[in-house]
Amino acid sequence: MRSDRNTSAPLGLKIAAGLGLAFLHLPILLIFLYAFTTEEKSYQFPPPGYTLKWFAVTWNRPDVWEAMGLSVRVASISTAVALVLGTLCAAAVSRTKFFGRETISLLVILPIALPGIITGIALRSAFSFAEIPFSFWTIVLGHATFCVVVVYNNAVARFRRVSGSLIEASMDLGADSFQTFRYVILPNIGTALLAGGMLAFALSFDEVIVTTFTAGQQSTLPIWMLEELVRPRQRPVTNVVAMVVVLVTFLPILGAYYLTRDGDQVAGAGK
Amino acid sequence: MTAVLFQQVSRHFGTVRAVDSVDLAIAEGEFFAMLGPSGSGKTTCLRLMAGFEQPTSGHIEIFGETAEGVPPYRRNVNTVFQDYALFPHLSILENVAYGLMVKGVGKAERLKAAEEALAMVKLPGYGARRPGQLSGGQRQRVALARALVNRPRVLLLDEPLGALDLKLREQMQEELKSLQKSLGITFVFVTHDQGEALSMADRIAVFSDGRIQQLGTPEEVYKKPKTRFVADFVGSSNVLPPDFVRTLGFGDSYASLRPEAITLGDGLGRKNFAGRVVATSFLGAANRVTVEAAGARIAAMTPASIAPPALGETVTLSFLPEDLHPMDGAR
Incomplete structure (x- = not known):
């Protein structure tokens, strides 16, 4: 039906695309909007009035701080664990050849492909089978399973682009393994690790499903929000916290995007 | 040391x-x-x-x-x-x-x-x-x-x-x-x-x-x-098969003969053999003349100042006996 191939997309398609994007993002704006409403029990539109008092209320709620603190600690430690294990695993898979290498690569990636609920149930039954009490560390373990994948995926791609002769050249010039890692490997994979770490942090920070199965009495921030939704008291506090969560997870993801985009010319071979 | x-x-x-x-x-x-x-x-x-x-x-x-x-x-x-x-x-x-x-x-x-x-x-x-x-x-x-x-x-x-x-x-x-x-x-x-x-x-x-x-x-x-x-591998030496080496009066083994050691015509103290010209090429400083003799292809370098023989012509080629080197290895 089109008479000219060079014209832009038809108006109908443009509208459909716009509606699709609006459907994705408007609800987030609504969350922000209701952080400022004066009505605290229900979400009526438009809000009857606007106020900043919920920020102060949130600031003074100890349960928010507790949940936030727990989430930050869990995300930090899971990311740290993931950085170490993910880097080591990526180095092994990309630098050496050994029996079962492809299998290991698949097994490392599998946890992120599995539904979170499977990972959660599996970990929960494993913990109770081994009679490990639920604690801060069981949450960290649960989160580390998918954080490792993110770091590994970022690092393995970069490792493959660091030419093997660079490492040999470093050893040849007198650097031992540690110096070679510090002066040659780390500068070349550093941005990939940072990006992977940021993504891992963001993933861990808003994780609900695995946490539900691996946490004991503690609540991470997302769990706290879930609990908060069922009781209609000071509802906008939840919205204020949601805004903070969006910022805390969105900024690292944005950072990771820019870091991996610019990292392309860093790791080429010497040629 | x-x-x-x-x-x-x-x-x-x-x-x-x-x-x-x-x-x-x-x-x-x-x-x-x-x-x-x-x-x-x-x-x-x-x-x-x-x-x-x-x-x-x-x-x-x-x-x-x-x-x-x-x-x-x-x-x-x-x-x-x-x-x-x-x-x-x-x-x-x-x-x-x-x-x-x-x-x-x-x-x-x-x-x-x-x-x-x-x-x-x-x-x-x-x-x-x-x-x-x-x-x-x-x-x-x-x-x-x-x-x-x-x-x-x-x-x-x-x-x-x-x-x-x-x-x-x-x-x-x-x-x-x-x-x-x-x-x-x-x-x-x-x-x-x-x-x-x-x-x-x-x-x-x-x-x-x-x-x-x-x-x-x-x-x-x-x-x-x-x-x-x-x-x-090293350069373009002629490898002569044992049969041919024997007809030239040497032992029964493969032998090498460098193209620049071979000249057109005969001379005093030189070993000679006849060959039919199958290819010639101009290399600037020299001509390479390839002949067929007793089933082997043999290349000779001749000065560019001398016109190369025509294809199909039978020519006499010669070399000094010390330039022919018998080689190790099975035939």
């Missing part, structure tokens, strides 16, 4: 014998070439010297010290890599100073040494650039400076000129040679280019199938190839 010593050194990868019972002694200050086609074991030998590979069996010494089990970073040996392997995240000066940095030499001192090394390879003032901003020939020089700044006792070069174009390659050949003479360092280089090996090396080891086929000066290897492989 012996710089590098191999005693019955083998390196096997699974069932592949990359290096097979190699004996080798490279003298101090020597410019030594390891020549061979790809997969002949020459690069594995170089990597055994650098320490990137460990021998499956046998014994290696570098300046009298046992080398097996010693990691690359504890050997007083440096390598110029085939792909140069410059660190892309460091400047040229930092690249050259890298070896001194990891050894803990102070910053001012190592940067000064790096500047001097860059001047030595004729790249003064390039220190601030990145490897990506340099041409192939310049990167080659940086790789050389980065190795030499450590004052190694042996410098290993893996196909150092392979990636350069012809003119640059000839220029670098001369520079490498004069650099080696002035520094007095033992150079060991790997190449598949026989011209490069012949023009640069003091001695050549010709490799095939993990073994050294012949070890000698360029002249020996060129004029008196020991095996058919060497005769074929």
Whole structure:
């Protein structure tokens, strides 16, 4: 039906695309909007009035701080664990050849492909089978399973682009393994690790499903929000916290995007 | 003194014998070439010297010290890599100073040494650039400076000129040679280019199938190839089959005869044979005339000043008996 191939997309398609994007993002704006409403029990539109008092209320709620603190600690430690294990695993898979290498690569990636609920149930039954009490560390373990994948995926791609002769050249010039890692490997994979770490942090920070199965009495921030939704008291506090969560997870993801985009010319071979 | 010593050194990868019972002694200050086609074991030998590979069996010494089990970073040996392997995240000066940095030499001192090394390879003032901003020939020089700044006792070069174009390659050949003479360092280089090996090396080891086929000066290897492989690989020697060698009055073995040792016509004290001309080609300084004699194709170099014979013509060719070299090996 089109008479000219060079014209832009038809108006109908443009509208459909716009509606699709609006459907994705408007609800987030609504969350922000209701952080400022004066009505605290229900979400009526438009809000009857606007106020900043919920920020102060949130600031003074100890349960928010507790949940936030727990989430930050869990995300930090899971990311740290993931950085170490993910880097080591990526180095092994990309630098050496050994029996079962492809299998290991698949097994490392599998946890992120599995539904979170499977990972959660599996970990929960494993913990109770081994009679490990639920604690801060069981949450960290649960989160580390998918954080490792993110770091590994970022690092393995970069490792493959660091030419093997660079490492040999470093050893040849007198650097031992540690110096070679510090002066040659780390500068070349550093941005990939940072990006992977940021993504891992963001993933861990808003994780609900695995946490539900691996946490004991503690609540991470997302769990706290879930609990908060069922009781209609000071509802906008939840919205204020949601805004903070969006910022805390969105900024690292944005950072990771820019870091991996610019990292392309860093790791080429010497040629 | 012996710089590098191999005693019955083998390196096997699974069932592949990359290096097979190699004996080798490279003298101090020597410019030594390891020549061979790809997969002949020459690069594995170089990597055994650098320490990137460990021998499956046998014994290696570098300046009298046992080398097996010693990691690359504890050997007083440096390598110029085939792909140069410059660190892309460091400047040229930092690249050259890298070896001194990891050894803990102070910053001012190592940067000064790096500047001097860059001047030595004729790249003064390039220190601030990145490897990506340099041409192939310049990167080659940086790789050389980065190795030499450590004052190694042996410098290993893996196909150092392979990636350069012809003119640059000839220029670098001369520079490498004069650099080696002035520094007095033992150079060991790997190449598949026989011209490069012949023009640069003091001695050549010709490799095939993990073994050294012949070890000698360029002249020996060129004029008196020991095996058919060497005769074929080093230049364009004629390999004469045993039947033909017998008809010429020599023993019953393969023999080599260089094209430039053969002339058109007969002369005093020369051996002659008749052949039918099957091809002629003009090479600038000479003509190559290929004849068929007793079932073998034999090439002769004749001066360009003499018009080559016509195709199909039967001509008499001759050579001095001492130019024909019987070779080892089964027929």
